[in-house]
Amino acid sequence: MMGGYGSGMGWTWMFWLLLIVGVLLLAGLGIWFFSVARRRGGPAGSPDGGGAGLAGSGGTPREILDERFARGELTAEEYHERLRTLKGDN
Template sequence: MMYWYGNGGGWMWPWMLVGNILFWLLIIIVAVLIFRAFAQRSHSGGHPNQGTPPPPGTPGHGSGAEQILSERYARGEIDEEEYQRRLATLRGSPSGPTQS
């Protein structure tokens, strides 16, 4: 009675095989999902929208220097005249005094 190998135990091995396959499939799927989440986060710099450029016409669109200049103007670090002068310099226009 101690050994049950010959008494109806032959039907259990297919279920153990299916269980093992499902277990390892679940482990692989979870590993792939974790890898993709970390790869996407490192590709975008940690922020979900940082990897995509802003649409045209929104603040911050343009070169990095123009964006920094716009941010400094918005914070009040520079006045409008200095902003216009530096913006003209960045865009390649003459930067002489403006005549209004």
């Protein structure tokens, strides 16, 4: 007699192989998902492609304008012109 383990032992390796492959696939999918999410919603002006600071910065239009001027994206003339537009003093 073979005992209780003889009939199922041939498929045990398949179970463990599929389990390991499944865990590796889930880990890879998780890493890919979080890297894509970070690139799309990263901090403003970040090197990972988060944008130039307008979308997703969460600031008021005045704060965004101030930040762009501080970064050197706008000249003083452009800054004051846009500030007047924001205040409504066309």
